[in-house]
Amino acid sequence: MTVDEKRETNRRRILEASRKVFFEEGFEAANLDEVARRANVAKGTIYRYFESKAELYVAVLAADADVFVTRMRETLDQTLPPSEQILKTGRFYFQHYFEHRRYFRIFWALENQRLIGGLPADQVRSVIGVWQQCLQILADQIERGSEAGDFVACDPWETANIFWVMANGLIQTDEYPELRELRGRDLQRVFNDNIELLLRGLRKSG
Amino acid sequence: MTVDEKRETNRRRILEASRKVFFEEGFEAANLDEVARRANVAKGTIYRYFESKAELYVAVLAADADVFVTRMRETLDQTLPPSEQILKTGRFYFQHYFEHRRYFRIFWALENQRLIGGLPADQVRSVIGVWQQCLQILADQIERGSEAGDFVACDPWETANIFWVMANGLIQTDEYPELRELRGRDLQRVFNDNIELLLRGLRKSG
Amino acid sequence: MTVDEKRETNRRRILEASRKVFFEEGFEAANLDEVARRANVAKGTIYRYFESKAELYVAVLAADADVFVTRMRETLDQTLPPSEQILKTGRFYFQHYFEHRRYFRIFWALENQRLIGGLPADQVRSVIGVWQQCLQILADQIERGSEAGDFVACDPWETANIFWVMANGLIQTDEYPELRELRGRDLQRVFNDNIELLLRGLRKSG
Amino acid sequence: MTVDEKRETNRRRILEASRKVFFEEGFEAANLDEVARRANVAKGTIYRYFESKAELYVAVLAADADVFVTRMRETLDQTLPPSEQILKTGRFYFQHYFEHRRYFRIFWALENQRLIGGLPADQVRSVIGVWQQCLQILADQIERGSEAGDFVACDPWETANIFWVMANGLIQTDEYPELRELRGRDLQRVFNDNIELLLRGLRKSG
DNA sequence: TATGAATGAGGATTCATTCAT
DNA sequence: TATGAATGAATCCTCATTCAT
Numbered sequence: 106m107t108v109d110e111k112r113e114t115n116r117r118r119i120l121e122a123s124r125k126v127f128f129e130e131g132f133e134a135a136n137l138d139e140v141a142r143r144a145n146v147a148k149g150t151i152y153r154y155f156e157s158k159a160e161l162y163v164a165v166l167a168a169d170a171d172v173f174v175t176r177m178r179e180t181l182d183q184t185l186p187p188s189e190q191i192l193k194t195g196r197f198y199f200q201h202y203f204e205h206r207r208y209f210r211i212f213w214a215l216e217n218q219r220l221i222g223g224l225p226a227d228q229v230r231s232v233i234g235v236w237q238q239c240l241q242i243l244a245d246q247i248e249r250g251s252e253a254g255d256f257v258a259c260d261p262w263e264t265a266n267i268f269w270v271m272a273n274g275l276i277q278t279d280e281y282p283e284l285r286e287l288r289g290r291d292l293q294r295v296f297n298d299n300i301e302l303l304l305r306g307l308r309k310s311g
Numbered sequence: 312m313t314v315d316e317k318r319e320t321n322r323r324r325i326l327e328a329s330r331k332v333f334f335e336e337g338f339e340a341a342n343l344d345e346v347a348r349r350a351n352v353a354k355g356t357i358y359r360y361f362e363s364k365a366e367l368y369v370a371v372l373a374a375d376a377d378v379f380v381t382r383m384r385e386t387l388d389q390t391l392p393p394s395e396q397i398l399k400t401g402r403f404y405f406q407h408y409f410e411h412r413r414y415f416r417i418f419w420a421l422e423n424q425r426l427i428g429g430l431p432a433d434q435v436r437s438v439i440g441v442w443q444q445c446l447q448i449l450a451d452q453i454e455r456g457s458e459a460g461d462f463v464a465c466d467p468w469e470t471a472n473i474f475w476v477m478a479n480g481l482i483q484t485d486e487y488p489e490l491r492e493l494r495g496r497d498l499q500r501v502f503n504d505n506i507e508l509l510l511r512g513l514r515k516s517g
Numbered sequence: 518m519t520v521d522e523k524r525e526t527n528r529r530r531i532l533e534a535s536r537k538v539f540f541e542e543g544f545e546a547a548n549l550d551e552v553a554r555r556a557n558v559a560k561g562t563i564y565r566y567f568e569s570k571a572e573l574y575v576a577v578l579a580a581d582a583d584v585f586v587t588r589m590r591e592t593l594d595q596t597l598p599p600s601e602q603i604l605k606t607g608r609f610y611f612q613h614y615f616e617h618r619r620y621f622r623i624f625w626a627l628e629n630q631r632l633i634g635g636l637p638a639d640q641v642r643s644v645i646g647v648w649q650q651c652l653q654i655l656a657d658q659i660e661r662g663s664e665a666g667d668f669v670a671c672d673p674w675e676t677a678n679i680f681w682v683m684a685n686g687l688i689q690t691d692e693y694p695e696l697r698e699l700r701g702r703d704l705q706r707v708f709n710d711n712i713e714l715l716l717r718g719l720r721k722s723g
Numbered sequence: 724m725t726v727d728e729k730r731e732t733n734r735r736r737i738l739e740a741s742r743k744v745f746f747e748e749g750f751e752a753a754n755l756d757e758v759a760r761r762a763n764v765a766k767g768t769i770y771r772y773f774e775s776k777a778e779l780y781v782a783v784l785a786a787d788a789d790v791f792v793t794r795m796r797e798t799l800d801q802t803l804p805p806s807e808q809i810l811k812t813g814r815f816y817f818q819h820y821f822e823h824r825r826y827f828r829i830f831w832a833l834e835n836q837r838l839i840g841g842l843p844a845d846q847v848r849s850v851i852g853v854w855q856q857c858l859q860i861l862a863d864q865i866e867r868g869s870e871a872g873d874f875v876a877c878d879p880w881e882t883a884n885i886f887w888v889m890a891n892g893l894i895q896t897d898e899y900p901e902l903r904e905l906r907g908r909d910l911q912r913v914f915n916d917n918i919e920l921l922l923r924g925l926r927k928s929g
Numbered sequence: 930t931a932t933g934a935a936t937g938a939g940g941a942t943t944c945a946t947t948c949a950t
Numbered sequence: 951t952a953t954g955a956a957t958g959a960a961t962c963c964t965c966a967t968t969c970a971t
Contacts, residue, residue: 108951115952133339137945147953149947158945233489240493259504263496267481267505271473274480283439287446290469298466299473306512314934314971321934343962353936358963520930527931545751549966559932561968570966645901652905672916675908679889679917686892695851699858702881710878711885718924726950726955733956755941765957767943776941936968947957 116154118144124165132162163228169205170235176201177242187250188304194242195272195300199293202276240265247307256307264307271299322360324350329357330371338368369434375411376441382407383448393456394510400448401478401506405499408482446471453513462513470513477505528566530556535563536577544574575640581617582647588613589654599662600716606654607684607712611705614688652677659719668719676719683711734772736762741769742783750780781846787823788853794819795860805868806922812860813890813918817911820894858883865925874925882925889917 106114122144126135137158141148155161180197182190243265250256278284279292288295312320328350332341343364347354361367386403388396449471456462484490485498494501518526534556538547549570553560567573592609594602655677662668690696691704700707724732740762744753755776759766773779798815800808861883868874896902897910906913 112951131337131339133337136943141954148945149953149955150951152946153951229489233493236490236493260496263501263504264508266494266496266501267477267508270480270484271477274476274483275473277480278476283435284442287439287442288472290466290472295469295472298469302470302473302512303508304512306508306510310516318934342960344960347937354962355937355964356935359934364962524930543749543751545749548964553933560966561932561934562930564967565930641901645905648902648905672908675913675916676920678906678908678913679893679920682892682896683885683889686888686895689892690888695847696854699851699854700884702878702884707881707884710881714882714885714924715920716924718920718922722928730955754939756939759958766941767958768956770942771955932969932971934968934970936966938966939964940962942962943960945957945959947955948953949955950953 112154115144115146115150119146119151119154119161120165120168123161124168127162127165132158135162159224160228163224163232167228167231167235170232173201174235174238177239181242181246187246187253187255188308190246191243191250191268191304192300194246195268195296198272199276199296236269240269243268250307255309257309259307268300268303271303272296275299321350321352321356325352325357325360325367326371326374329367330374333368333371338364341368343367365430366434369430369438372438373434373441376438379407380441380444383445387448387452393452393459393461394514396452397449397456397474397510398506400452401474401502404478405482405502442475446475449474456513461515463515465513474506474509477509478502481505524566527556527558527562531558531563531566531573532577532580535573536580539574539577544570547574572640575644578644579640579647582644585613586647586650589651593654593658599658599665599667600720602658603655603662603680603716604712606658607680607708610684611688611708648681652681655680662719667721669721671719680712680715683715684708687711733762733764733768737764737769737772737779738783738786741779742786745780745783750776753780755779777842778846781842781850784850785846785853788850791819792853792856795857799860799864805864805871805873806926808864809861809868809886809922810918812864813886813914816890817894817914854887858887861886868925873927875927877925886918886921889921890914893917 119140122142123135123137123140125143126140130136135158137148137151140161141151144151151161155164177194177197180190180194182193185193240262244261247256247259247264248261251258251261275292275296278288285292325346329341329343329346331349332346336342341364343357344354346367347357350357357367361370383400383403386396386400388399391399446468450467453462453465453470454467457464457467481498481502484494491498531552534554535547535549535552537555538552542548547570549560549563552573553563556563563573567576589606589609592602592606594605597605652674656673659668659671659676660673663670663673687704687708690700697704737758740760741753741755741758743761744758748754753776755766755769758779759769762769769779773782795812795815798808798812800811803811858880862879865874865877865882865886866879869876869879893910893914896906903910
């Protein structure tokens with residue numbers, strides 16, 4: 106293994122381990138000793154790859170972003186009617202959540218103001234950029250639907266936000282047993298019904 | 312001022328101060344020294360009112376809950392058609408958020424499993440109970456609409472969850488400047504359009 | 518109840534309660550909140566009777582001292598042969614320990630140098646005084662035995678110390694389950710055998 | 724100095740420092756800041772060697788135990804008559820106390836139930852084990868004396884306890900100036916006279 | 930005199946970060 | 951470059967003592 110490969114391996118192992126730890130404990134409670142242990146590297150080694158705990162956190166958030174956006178874009182099929190396209194994208198999103206549950210927190214993990222405030226702006230921007238691209242994909246479909254006369258006239262970007270917020274909000278509640286119990290319905294079903302409901306609202310009636 | 316009044320004042324001051332600190336820092340990062348400083352009491356005094364940081368946190372979450380539910384219930388007017396009723400409740404919710412922005416986190420603050428795990432179950436339940444009551448209010452209206460033939464047949468509780476998740480999801484994104492900027496639309500407008508969109512989806516067309 | 522009687526009652530209640538707490542927890546770990554609770558007085562009230570935790574501690578130690586010495590002196594019967602007298606006193610000591618187990622710690626509780634260093638000398642002396650009087654009672658009997666020709670010539674005070682240390686040492690080990698188990702013998706029996714052994718050593722043979 | 728040597732040095736320094744502090748202050752009052760200061764390490768370093776204050780305490784207690792038992796066993800000389808052997812062991816014990824005065828508290832330091840309750844049973848047992856081995860050495864000699872017809876018939880283990888309690892009781896009183904003054908005799912002399920007295924009690928007369 | 934609310938110093942423990950090897 | 955030992959600042963919580971009522 107070349108030196109560069111070794112570095113890449115280490116970096117990935119640290120990212121992987123810290124993603125799990127950050128996910129399980131939250132930023133503050135996460136412990137770099139634990140990260141080092143799980144990554145099978147020495148604690149000091151972490152600092153040869155990431156400047157600080159905060160930077161590591163953002164790196165975790167950003168790491169799968171490109172992959173995710175690429176995959177989401179791959180769901181696009183301009184031959185599909187917009188509402189079917191939106192359903193398809195929604196299904197991808199939901200399935201991706203189920204398969205990568207613990208890597209998913211990245212989409213609502215920008216909560217620690219203090220943390221972000223102390224980070225280089227470009228790192229923050231790279232995380233925000235993922236949201237933006239996802240929203241744009243949705244907005245484009247909605248706009249296409251409006252132009253095709255399938256959907257009522259609307260602000261596509263605003264409407265994309267609505268879809269996005271709803272999907273993430275539902276998924277988020279699924280993370281907490283108490284809220285899951287409160288919902289008392291199968292997440293997949295609610296997710297689908299929700300998209301249907303929004304689409305029915307969007308479609309021109311008659 | 313009587314002793315009881317003094318105690319009440321202190322309790323409120325501590326709750327007030329800790330709400331701000333918890334809000335700004337999150338549970339883990341919140342610092343009880345800071346709470347004491349802002350509440351103008353000694354650190355030890357906090358412990359005369361709350362057993363631990365965690366209990367204080369839940370107290371913050373629960374403090375306005377009853378008031379909130381009561382007010383939300385006061386928006387009910389059985390003479391209004393269901394969809395107008397839902398709009399009215401939605402407006403109340405949004406306005407309440409604007410006026411009590413920082414007391415609002417209670418609705419999405421059940422996140423720390425470790426924290427919750429260490430608390431008396433009845434305290435956790437009292438927080439969950441607020442959600443439940445709010446959802447029930449919504450579900451009742453939706454059911455009324457379905458029975459009246461205004462709305463399509465649906466699972467009222469599930470649909471209430473959708474409204475709820477949407478409202479909270481939108482509000483939540485408003486807390487982060489980066490996400491606010493990403494949205495790029497006035498929150499009130501998106502909120503209203505969102506409810507309209509859902510109602511349009513719910514209503515029987517034709 | 519007169520004011521003075523009330524004061525006396527309170528004082529006794531506080532002493533009683535703190536004795537238990539000091540006994541169960543040790544000086545450092547003892548908690549005056551607990552003392553106040555058990556004594557059914559307010560915490561502040563303790564300070565109207567005792568200047569500080571340390572003074573309270575010494576007061577506990579000294580409180581039964583006079584009673585104890587008086588009782589021990591009452592075991593004296595100059596018509597008994599010295600060795601029987603010593604046996605009788607030993608039995609009293611042992612029985613008193615069994616009946617007042619938790620008030621007994623006073624005899625080996627002068628351990629906290631720092632505590633004692635910070636106390637008025639006369640209080641310390643009053644505790645020491647109890648030991649002294651007890652030792653003197655023993656020494657007198659031993660001297661009587663020597664003068665009567667029953668015992669070998671010896672330094673009575675030194676020998677009294679030996680009896681004393683033995684009795685207290687045995688009793689002390691009984692306070693700790695681990696040491697009790699290690700001993701593996703009935704305390705009363707060891708206590709008696711011990712005194713017999715010492716007396717046999719003291720007695721002129723032949 | 725190798726890393727392992729460094730670690731060993733540090734460990735010893737921490738043990739040394741904490742022994743002094745525990746000895747001077749007692750478990751509760753002992754302060755780990757003070758320990759760190761005296762050991763010339765950072766406070767956090769202590770926790771790299773010992774899990775908690777309580778574990779450190781037990782480590783202090785146990786540290787010299789093996790050495791001590793080994794040395795005590797080295798005093799054994801089966802060619803000596805039992806009573807001389809006991810005298811010799813007694814002298815060793817006394818001398819060892821004088822030379823290692825502050826490492827000696829281990830023999831009567833099992834006092835804090837609360838502390839012990841919170842410790843791994845095997846650690847507690849290792850401390851108890853030292854007592855047991857010491858007692859066994861004594862008991863063996865006493866049994867030998869009984870079998871040789873030098874001593875009266877007795878329960879060797881019980882008698883060993885008597886010797887042991889006496890020696891420790893005497894030494895213990897020497898730690899407190901007030902009790903030393905009360906005794907008013909040279910400890911060494913009392914110690915020797917004490918053993919003689921017990922041996923005289925044990926020996927078959929005539 | 931009795932109360933008990935308030936105080937705030939004190940101390941054990943954690944853990945991100947540094948740095949000598 | 952990788953290590954992991956050492957660091958020490960940070961923070962929750964306790965509790966003896968004070969003092970206004």
